[in-house]
Amino acid sequence: MYSEKVMDHFMNPRNVGEIKDADGIGEVGNARCGDIMKVYIKVENDIITDVKFKTFGCGAAIATSSISTELIKGKSIDEALKITNKSVAEALDGLPPVKMHCSMLAEDCIKAAIEDYRKKHLKTEVNTSAKESVE
Amino acid sequence: MYSEKVMDHFMNPRNVGEIKDADGIGEVGNARCGDIMKVYIKVENDIITDVKFKTFGCGAAIATSSISTELIKGKSIDEALKITNKSVAEALDGLPPVKMHCSMLAEDCIKAAIEDYRKKHLKTEVNTSAKESVE
Amino acid sequence: MDRIIYLDHAATTYTKPEVLKEMLPYFTEIYGNPSSVHSYGRETRKALDLARERTAKALNADPAEIIFTSGGTEADNLAIIGTATANKKKGNHIITSSIEHPAALHSCQYLEKNGFQVTYLPVDEYGLIDPQDVKEAIKENTILISIMTANNEIGTIQPVREIGAIAKEKGVLFHTDAVQAVGSIPNDVRDMNIDLLTLSAHKSHGPKGVGALYARKGVRLNHISHGGAQERNRRAGTENLPAIVGLGKAIELATQDIEARNEKLRALRDRLISGILSSVEYTRLNGHPTKRLAGNSNFSFEFIEGEALLLSLDMKGIAASSGSACTSGTLDPSHVLLAIGLPHEIAHGSLRLTLGDENTEEEIDYVLEVLPQIVQRLREMSPLFNQDKGGKIYV
Amino acid sequence: MDRIIYLDHAATTYTKPEVLKEMLPYFTEIYGNPSSVHSYGRETRKALDLARERTAKALNADPAEIIFTSGGTEADNLAIIGTATANKKKGNHIITSSIEHPAALHSCQYLEKNGFQVTYLPVDEYGLIDPQDVKEAIKENTILISIMTANNEIGTIQPVREIGAIAKEKGVLFHTDAVQAVGSIPNDVRDMNIDLLTLSAHKSHGPKGVGALYARKGVRLNHISHGGAQERNRRAGTENLPAIVGLGKAIELATQDIEARNEKLRALRDRLISGILSSVEYTRLNGHPTKRLAGNSNFSFEFIEGEALLLSLDMKGIAASSGSACTSGTLDPSHVLLAIGLPHEIAHGSLRLTLGDENTEEEIDYVLEVLPQIVQRLREMSPLFNQDKGGKIYV
Ligand SMILES: Cc1ncc(COP(=O)(O)O)c(C=O)c1O
Numbered sequence A, B: 001m002y003s004e005k006v007m008d009h010f011m012n013p014r015n016v017g018e019i020k021d022a023d024g025i026g027e028v029g030n031a032r033c034g035d036i037m038k039v040y041i042k043v044e045n046d047i048i049t050d051v052k053f054k055t056f057g058c059g060a061a062i063a064t065s066s067i068s069t070e071l072i073k074g075k076s077i078d079e080a081l082k083i084t085n086k087s088v089a090e091a092l093d094g095l096p097p098v099k100m101h102c103s104m105l106a107e108d109c110i111k112a113a114i115e116d117y118r119k120k121h122l123k124t125e126v127n128t129s130a131k132e133s134v135e
Numbered sequence C, D: 001m002d003r004i005i006y007l008d009h010a011a012t013t014y015t016k017p018e019v020l021k022e023m024l025p026y027f028t029e030i031y032g033n034p035s036s037v038h039s040y041g042r043e044t045r046k047a048l049d050l051a052r053e054r055t056a057k058a059l060n061a062d063p064a065e066i067i068f069t070s071g072g073t074e075a076d077n078l079a080i081i082g083t084a085t086a087n088k089k090k091g092n093h094i095i096t097s098s099i100e101h102p103a104a105l106h107s108c109q110y111l112e113k114n115g116f117q118v119t120y121l122p123v124d125e126y127g128l129i130d131p132q133d134v135k136e137a138i139k140e141n142t143i144l145i146s147i148m149t150a151n152n153e154i155g156t157i158q159p160v161r162e163i164g165a166i167a168k169e170k171g172v173l174f175h176t177d178a179v180q181a182v183g184s185i186p187n188d189v190r191d192m193n194i195d196l197l198t199l200s201a202h203k204s205h206g207p208k209g210v211g212a213l214y215a216r217k218g219v220r221l222n223h224i225s226h227g228g229a230q231e232r233n234r235r236a237g238t239e240n241l242p243a244i245v246g247l248g249k250a251i252e253l254a255t256q257d258i259e260a261r262n263e264k265l266r267a268l269r270d271r272l273i274s275g276i277l278s279s280v281e282y283t284r285l286n287g288h289p290t291k292r293l294a295g296n297s298n299f300s301f302e303f304i305e306g307e308a309l310l311l312s313l314d315m316k317g318i319a320a321s322s323g324s325a326c327t328s329g330t331l332d333p334s335h336v337l338l339a340i341g342l343p344h345e346i347a348h349g350s351l352r353l354t355l356g357d358e359n360t361e362e363e364i365d366y367v368l369e370v371l372p373q374i375v376q377r378l379r380e381m382s383p384l385f386n387q388d389k390g391g392k393i394y395v
């Protein structure tokens, strides 16, 4: 059913964990549907320097989480945003049709983390100027 | 499917043939339905002294024809009339349920031959008296 | 004769040893449920995929277009009822023939009871359907044409390609029951514009209890069995894996070397036909003289009944079949024989001898030796037969 | 581990060698069509009769009450749709439960689309149906009660005898899907007032692709497949003889020595259950603690998903199954686990381990060794699990 690559990423997932002081956190899916993915990123000079994930889900969900974190690590934000569910699935040598939604999960989650980073980043700037004006 | 007795009577039917100067002839069934039986009887002093049959039909039809002629040969008319499809089937050690109608054929045909004999017999008497009165 | 001469290949065939051999591991070793996630399940899924590819290849179809069923009957039911109910918004008229297998005919009759209209096209004296009749029967509301590729009783092969072309031109779905045809004539579903095709393994040296429906991609089809989501939700029930593996192998074998096999069968069949027609009077060949399956022959012997003939042949070690009503316990003889215009009494006296790979010339000659005697014996018992008057005393 | 530890007996089982052995001649030697008149056909008819007698005997039924089908799914379809349509003049209401197999549930849903009303009875937290609920659900127009004997996921055994008594008292037909129960608990159809009973061979070491419906004499039943007049016109299609022979033998074997087998299974199962519950926290046993099939266990492990669990077990050589949606490619987890009140997220993390004759204590101990590690590993990856907070961070 699954490619060897999927099984490798499922059995030996890369970048599992949390980043306490993450710059951006994405969380998508819900327990009702059987999959939740949470991604933490550290960003320095627009480069994703570190990334960790935690996933509740099936083998494909865990494998796509793992590979997608590998795909964006060390990449610029813009490059990371180019990730698609197709590229995630391809990087795993394909996914069974019924599992394609899992690769959507990874794409959405990476994008959510980046959005969160941008919001916070923007907020920080806004907050900073707000603070300034208050002070 | 068929008992040994049925197969014996099918492969070696007793009393096949015609009786040219039969005292009674019965014919039942029709070619449309796939079975026709014709029985010829000779009667002397109310006893069936000879009987022959011809049958167009399946194995069961031929076997029931055969056994029923055996059953009535040498019997009195009254005894012969006691023949039923059940007794015919029993004499053959049974028939498959879908073939029970074949034993009906035999019963009906024997009875038709006897009726024909009686009619002719009666007719002969009537005719005789008619002749007498004409002469 | 100690060996039985099996001349009933149209009824069913033995499973070839090489087919059985491929099936065996799936009973005792690789027995997982193909829907299971674990490796036992995955192994069986692979076997399922291979069988699907083999079947598709034999028809020039795509593996995703193959639905495995429990036999030809279920595949016919699924094709006819499944497309009719799925397409009923487009129309409620179906065209079929009067000589289809009961699996197709009774599906149509079921639909008639449920608001559909069915045209049963007549056939000519050889059992042939006229494509022009098909064309003319098509109405605004026609959604399906179901015409068998070759008839199981009289072996007549229909002009499937012509019917396919008409169906395509008119935008009507075309189903063909190819149960008897697979392995005997090539069935290229793309080339012949076939939308749905029924096959059954046990007619081609595969196991019983398994068949397949080819349904072209895009054909709207309702499932007719309710349960699990197997076969992409088109057929519920745990996959009969050993049998499906056997079907795949059997269809692969059956669709190889068709021409060589047919040549041999045709020679034997023609020997049988000419032998019987020349030695038994008041006999006719049913079906088309040339447009017939290589292994099929079907005769009517006047004045006698088919089952009596079968029993007598059986006592001589010959296994055959008949279109007589008395083999089935009903009163009406074969609807196919009636449709080609035989009167009931003649239809009752029919005999089908269907040949297979393993039959030999010696066997045919043996049949030619015993059959005339058997017919003679039964005729002598028959009240319909009168030698003196030339036999013709029935009406 | 080189050998695979097969703990998925509820999905399917291997065909026992002695069963296969009885089947084999019917592929290659005695392959006639049981409907044929000749001796090849008669031989197969005898085998068909024997299988029917064996099956009937196992249920305390009459051979004429047994209809062979292509599996449990078809038998459920036939029982439910066949009786509903045949009895619709009497009424159009059916009572079933919310935890039936899809073969029964989807048959009921099909009927709902066709003018029938269906009551889906709830079950308690153990999956038990209350006979009182059945009684109260019966209306003037109720024609059928269909309640499974034992559930395929959680193994809960229903009070079939009580339901049978109610059905009889009220004059309503009672069907039970005993696919999982045959060979595990005795099914005496007379004693328990069962009118229709479904079974499937492959769940009891028989072949796949064959099942049977017991239908009490006098029960009005429409056929749902259209074609030949096989099985006394109640099921069309050439009989799958080797498989039917296998079913007969398998059912005979399965219904012998039930108690001895159960004792062994129960001991193993209880070892497994208590081992898992004591070594893995945030875990629950699904189904009834005692009213359950001897070979069934079913667990929910919080914070993790079932398919990931299955894959991990598979890598360790353990074949199991799950009620998780992700094994089937849908989103909703098992309707059975939801019906017993599990929230979706917990239902997703379920594992079914079903035991069979050949399982050993060593195998169970091996499972008890590796399973806790696997659960731990997956929980550590799960965003729902937080060791510090006692794990309970989901909602
Ligand atoms: C033309 C045709 N269609 C359908 C069937 C039914 O196939 P099965 O016996 O596999 O159900 C048969 C054979 O019985 C057949 O000859």
Ligand SMILES: Cc1ncc(COP(=O)(O)O)c(C=O)c1O
Pocket (backbone or CB within 6 Å): C236, C237, C238, D010, D070, D071, D072, D073, D074, D076, D101, D103, D148, D150, D151, D152, D177, D178, D179, D180, D200, D201, D202, D209, D210, D211
């Ligand atoms: C309770 C129950 N009913 C019906 C079925 C369907 O049986 P089959 O797979 O033989 O179609 C199954 C198994 O899949 C089952 O467990």
